[in-house]
Amino acid sequence: MPTERTVEHPDGRVERITENDPAAAPVIVERRGGGGLGGVIALIIGLALVLIIGWFLMNMNRNDAIESNAIAGAAESVGGAAENIGDAARDAVPERPAAPAN
Known part of the structure; x- marks a missing residue:
């Protein structure tokens, strides 16, 4: 089952990370600019x-x-x-x- 987490950086960038089972699929990283x-x-x-x-x-x-x-x-x-x-x-x-x- 995929797990999602959000990481906020000090410069305002927001990353939403979706992790799947390491054996099943690669990691998908979505970045949004906040500047x-x-x-x-x-x-x-x-x-x-x-x-x-x-x-x-x-x-x-x-x-x-x-x-x-x-x-x-x-x-x-x-x-x-x-x-x-x-x-x-x-x-x-x-x-x-x-x-x-x-």
């Missing part, structure tokens, strides 16, 4: 990706704001120039004397 270092590394890489993507999105937003401010400043400048042209046109035309009343 969590891979998960920690994956978490660190994931966090780094989130931070990098956030940094790019914030820079893109800031660049859009700078572009909007530049466009608003240019529009204000054009508006001021149009006002100056209107004033110059008004000043260039002499005033007409008032028409006599009939």
Whole structure:
């Protein structure tokens, strides 16, 4: 009759050993990994990706704001120039004397 036993190692590995009658069958050893270092590394890489993507999105937003401010400043400048042209046109035309009343 087979006998089963489980051995836990200090590093977290778990071995389940099934022993049969030595004359009937060989020993079967099943090992399971228990190390969590891979998960920690994956978490660190994931966090780094989130931070990098956030940094790019914030820079893109800031660049859009700078572009909007530049466009608003240019529009204000054009508006001021149009006002100056209107004033110059008004000043260039002499005033007409008032028409006599009939």
